[in-house]
Amino acid sequence: MVKKLLYIVLLAIAIKGNAQQTALLDEIKLSNYYRDKQLLCKIEDSELVKNYSFLVRSTSLYQNLSQLTLNNKLHLSSFQFSNNFQNNSNLPISYNDGNLQPAKGFQERYSIGANIKWKFIDLNIQPEYIRGENLQQEVFKGNRLDNNWWTRYFYSIENNIDDYRQLGRAPIDKFYLGQSRLGIQLDKFSLGVSNENIWWGPGQRNALMFTNNAAGFLHAYFQTNKPIKTKIGNFELNAIYGKLENINFTHPDDSVMKTIWPGAIEKKIESPRNIQAITINWNPVWMQNFYIGYTYVQQSYNADSIFNLSKMSADQNIMKMGSLMFRYVMPRDHAEFYAEIGQPNQTATPGHFFTDTVRTGFVFGATKLLLLNSSNSFIKLNVEVAQLQLMDPRQIFIPGVPFGPPQVSSWYASSSIRQGYTHEGQNLGASIGPGSNSQAISLSWHKGYNKLGIFVERLVHNSDFYHYAYLTGLLGYSRADAYWVDINGGVELQTSPVKNIIISSSLMNTHSMNYRWLKNVADISIDKFATPGIDSDKFNFQFNIAIKYIFNGAR
Template sequence: MRFLSEGNAFSLKVFFLLFLYLLSNNFVIAQYITAGDLVYEEAFRRNQLINYQPENDYSLLIRPVYLSKPYFQKDSIEKLIKENLNFTILPFRLVSQFNSNRPYGWGDLSMIPNVGFQELFSGGIAGNFKFIHFQIQPEIVWAQNKSFQGFSDQFSRGTLLARFHYWNFGDAPERFGDRSYFNGWWGQSGLSLRFHSVEIGVSTRNIWWGPGQFNSLTLSNNAQGFPHISLNTIRPLKTFLGKFEGQLISGKLKDSGFDGSQNSELNELYFEEFNGDYKYLNGLSISYQPKWIEGLYLGFSRTFQRYSQFMGNSFNDYFPVFEAFQKNKFFENGNTLQYDNNGYDQQVSVSFRLLIPNKGFEIYGEFGRRDHAFNWREAILNPEHARAYLLGFNKIIETGQKYRFFQIRSEITHTQSSNNRYVRYPGLLGGYAWHTHNEARGFSHKGQPLGVGSGIGSNVQTIEVSVVEGLNKKGILLERLANHQDFFYRAFGQNPEKKPWVDFSLGLLWDHQWERLLLSSKLQLIRSSNYQWQSNKLSTNDFSSGAHKTALFAQLNLIYPISKN
């Protein structure tokens, strides 16, 4: 009883101090930036080019970013609370999306591919008690999830099998059920112990590995955050060789449970149901900034996933990221059948980011591979096998007005399989695509790829031109998306009448801050050529003509920080 009384007294004390603190209206801003944040992360990245500071010398190859300096002024009440427990009120965020007649867009946390309206709400608190840090920031999502014109059932059996090949070896359903969608999740929450520059803890936060601004080959903010244990740096570690950042994770992934197609008859004929098991994910990412080359960052990431039913209790079962890279290391009786039957799906990527602050310029790239090479010789001679890549840049140009700049940024993401597939696999069908696997199915969580969100085997090119001033921005966005190219060449590669399904879009961007309220918006017009690989009624082999579709995508992001900047 004495313990309970002391606990109640402590709780009342904390509540009273917190109440006074809220009345003081001087809150503490969260000291990290959510991975892939539409506003703050872009501004932080831009500021590295405009006003380079050693204390902000993060590689951005491992995110979220933990800020070394808080954006607040301390007062006496804050100090009083900090003696026991320090609280932070996190910004309230409301993200609204609208798709007129087909899903479009990616990189939106817990939100799903949707037609109609969709809303995401998040907010919460964060704090610390000495070296114990916590954050409670759930995400609530509601989506209208209307039906739409999807993949047709009028194709030949061979074409249907080709389409379900990727649905059965992945997890990317056309539609998330047959009714409106609602989901509540822990979102960007976590509990950790911090010691100097190192942190260990459990979290459901989104993780982003790689230098990309719009996509990542491995982990991004495209899917809902998954529960994981993490050992990571929270700021660069300085050594005599340069600076290092790193993260080691073990996580739990779940399948969506939704069928691939909206057509129930097709699903009954061709779709392979999920087994109901969860997948264990182990990942490692390391970045290195050489001491002798300022602004250069080099990165390496590796992930393994497999269904838990295949797991044992050895060290390699829990930490396969430390295994050898060459397949010949796992040969038994002249083959790797025993190893392959373990159900492993692995990906590896290398990346770079080069900043030239005095020119306001950065260039970056990422190259990934989703299959082991037989040996180092095969890896060097045949780098095209099972590869994907990403390239991008960011350029800041002075306008002559203080704090106002032109920003030009662009990125290409290519996940379509190379022509190597025609040599490596029988016939002209090819094998698997990026983020798919025969045993582990999709490199995904709850029905969305963990990395590239623009589609399985798709290619996308994006360019943005804008005028920026602080967090304010006005600009235009041009985008070209070649959808599901691996499927197209598997199903229609020898059919002269069929052409790739390509989306061309023009977007208007407008971000503005009024004191505390911050608005970030996008209005995008999408024109699809050969939508869903449908042909015009007048189409022939000699004069091919595809079906076209026009759609509208709108996004409104409202952020209201309770704290005073």
């Protein structure tokens, strides 16, 4: 009875608010509990978290931080059960929610897991089951005033990345390996095979290389279990070699393009893809609270593996990215600054950031904690900005041929690996996607695992495509008011009513202006700049509620 009343109270509070900051209780998000402890700088927590960079986050990191005992006997290190419920009223909005799909209607994820350790064996059994409605979405017909709009869309986006807004039309019913892994864990290092999500980067909402925006993928790993102390500072290392899967569904927009010009649809190689990545993070001995990191990622088609006699040329079968990142912690001020700067389709080295053809993307953020008089409670302010739009729009076009096919130069898109930087139809990197920008601010009250917060974000979708689609040779006749901009705002409530149980709920309100870069007007020649389009603005309410039980986790 008490649990039912608590559920109703949480639901009622959440419905009063509006957020993109969802309530889904995955271990990557819960690791922020320890990240905040690092800023609080309490003596009892200092040895536990002070040397961690938090530039790499995963289920294994959270379990290492929350593990209470270490011994060589066979023991259950942790046990968890979780249920996540999400519902989109109108639009297929999906951000940093793992294997939940971009879909309209409700989705539900169940997960049960146990972390078993014996001597050096580390076994985490944590499968996930997803079910959902996957309701029919509104048919999008493109720009009826521009006969080449769909061709430009396929040339720029669809042919170069699996940017899906719906994965098939059937109801969702699927099992995943989830956050499972099997490895050997020594004192400082561990290696094994895992399917868990990984997050590389200091950002709390976006990261350039890896986030939990897509489902976890099967990979071998070699990593440090804790910072390794040397004479010049502490080091963290994480290296993976994995397999990315393609999507088995037809893109929802293919049916439209086939009625216009089937030849514009580029056939994609169906071979699975290999991915290899490494990140090295350093905490210099002479700068105790400064963490700097480097990340390199490369993917290629499986058809070019050493076991296949049919080789592809390097320019046909490689996609690489890299980033440099830092995080500066100010424990006495209970604050931090962090940033990640990277480049698509090439290795990130300092010299590459100062060339004429630089295609830099970045994430920059800051967090400030304000301690309250009451024990262990504080106010948290976080501001984060991400930019993936090309800074020089000329890089979108082929020199001398501005009205022909574009250069494929946006983040996560590739003319060689035409699935782009995706796994099962969802982006592995920043959730905002190619060519997009985000400005977000959140304010929340915290006490342990209890939290009450509000959130606002402005998200501009793929301005690289927008500049390509609306280029015109007639000065003054282009569109300057059809950018696709989402305004997200909301509230999140999280509580731990009893030990080891966490309940969270959130409601996000999205006002999507000029949905999919389209502003419908009766007459473009007399259209006023600030006037909303005709039926081209969309709205969505996303409700999330989650419950998680963690044995030896929540304290």
